Amino acid sequence: MKKFLIILLLLISNLSFAQRNVYSIKIALLKYSGGGDWYANPTSLPNLAVFCNQNINTNIDPNIPEIEPGSQEIFNYPFIHMTGHGNVIFSDNEAANIRKYLEAGGFLHIDDNYGMDPFIRPQIQKIFPDLPLQELPPSHPIFSQVYNFSNGLPKIHEHDSKPPQAFGIILNGRLVLLYTYECDLGDGWESEEVHNDPPEIRLKALQMGANIIHYAFNQ
16 A cells, blocks of 8 residues: 555656646747846736647747846747837847847847837847848738738737837848837736736737747747
């Protein structure tokens, strides 16, 4: 009887360990310098991971690590998200490291949480001084990966009565950096009680997020 209990406990322990390690893909949040709140929207990426796992058959770990732009760890993640309201500064070494990561097949999504725009554009230019940041038309494949957004980027939160815009860096025919502006996708990914967004607004945000994830994983 004692031997049976020991075996049973070992099986339960191994099962619990397996359940804690079922995720095969990790995505990350970029922790940048400059004073901006890189840590904004703490529930957004975990919620997006769960939504993608449940709806587009991904296997993303909802425990999201924070990584720095100059770290070699960024090469461990196929998708990195960046957000905030304020200042952003990349050193020359950080900008070069991000470029190397994107050239190697990585994907960076920058979501302006309102107020980041004048600071992030010069930093994107620092990463790619030879490539323009260009607006993506509604016909771009990222808007129809799994869910169809025939008008392009959806509007999630209103700030200055401006239309939402998606900009990108295209490298050798591949979108490697996506910058979403006047949209607030990350706010729409947050838990319902944070912004009290209507369910249909949160769903649009999560579906667009799933399109971005699907594009990043399959290009």
